[in-house]
Amino acid sequence: MTIADSRTRPLALSPVPLPSPAPEPGPTDLAAAAEAKLSMRGFHAWYGDHLAVRNVDLDFVAGDITAIIGPSGCGKSTVLRSINRMNDMIDGFRAGGSIVLDGDDLLGPQCDVIAMRRRVGMLFQRPNPFPTSIFDNVAYGLRLAGRLPKPRLTEIVENALDRAALLDEVKDRMHKSALGLSGGQQQRLCLARALAVDPQVILMDEPCSALDPIATLRIEDLMRELRGSVTQIIVTHNMQQAARVSDRTAFMLMGEGRAGELVEVGPTIEVFRNPRDRRTEDYITGRFG
16 A cells, blocks of 8 residues: 555554564655754753753654654653744743754744744643633634734634535534634634634644544544645554544654654655554553553
C-alpha cells in the first residue's frame, strides 16, 4: 500500500514483530524539512531544575496531520503546549532552542504571543466553551482582533461552524448558551472557535479522550477534512487513532536523565509497519507503555 492509500483507509496495527536490524534512516526527514510549515530545532524544556524534554528536532509538514505518540510522562504535551507558548503560564517553565513558523521564531523575544495564538489554535483534552452564547464563543477571537461589520462577523462565524460540521445542529439556537451542547458538540464548537480566526496550525492535546466513540469519529472526520488547508499536530495515547488520521508520526520516550526525547519520526505507514528503532516497535506492539 502506498502512503497515499493510507490517507483514505485505516492502517491496521501489525501483530507480527517487524524485522531486525532496523534499516538505516532514509531521506524522509530531509523531505519533511523542505516542506515544513513549522520546525523545532534543539528544543529543550525545563520545569524548574527538571529537564523535561531534551534536544528535539522535529518538522511539521504544511497541511499534514502529525501525531505525537509515546508513554505518559515522555514530554508529548510539553512539546505541543510549547509551540503556542501555553507553558509560559507555568511557574518555573523555560524553553531553549527554536520553534519556527514560516520564518518567525515563536520562542524569540520579538514574538507577539497574542497575535501568534491567532496563527496557532488549540484544542484541549476536555471541551472548554466559554459560558456565553454559541455565537459569542465563535466570535470571541474575531472581536479581540478588531471590530467587524455585523454581517461580516456573522458570515465568518457561520462559516467556521460549517467547517466544524456544527452549523446545521445549532443554527436555530445561536444565541443560547454553549454549555447546553453535548460534549462532542462542545468540542466541535471549540474547533470552530479556533477556525474562525483562520489559523495556520491547530494543536490538539488528546482532543477525543473525553468523548464517546461516535463523537470521536466526528472529530477524526473533521481532521481529515481540514487536511491540506491547516497543519494539524495531535498528541494521542490512542495508537489506532494515530494510524487512522495522521500522515506522519513522531514517537517520544523517556531518555537518559528522565528527560523526554524524540526516538523516531516518519510517515505513519512506515513508523507503524517498519519502524527504524526497536523501541518504537516495542511500544507499538504493546511490549511496554
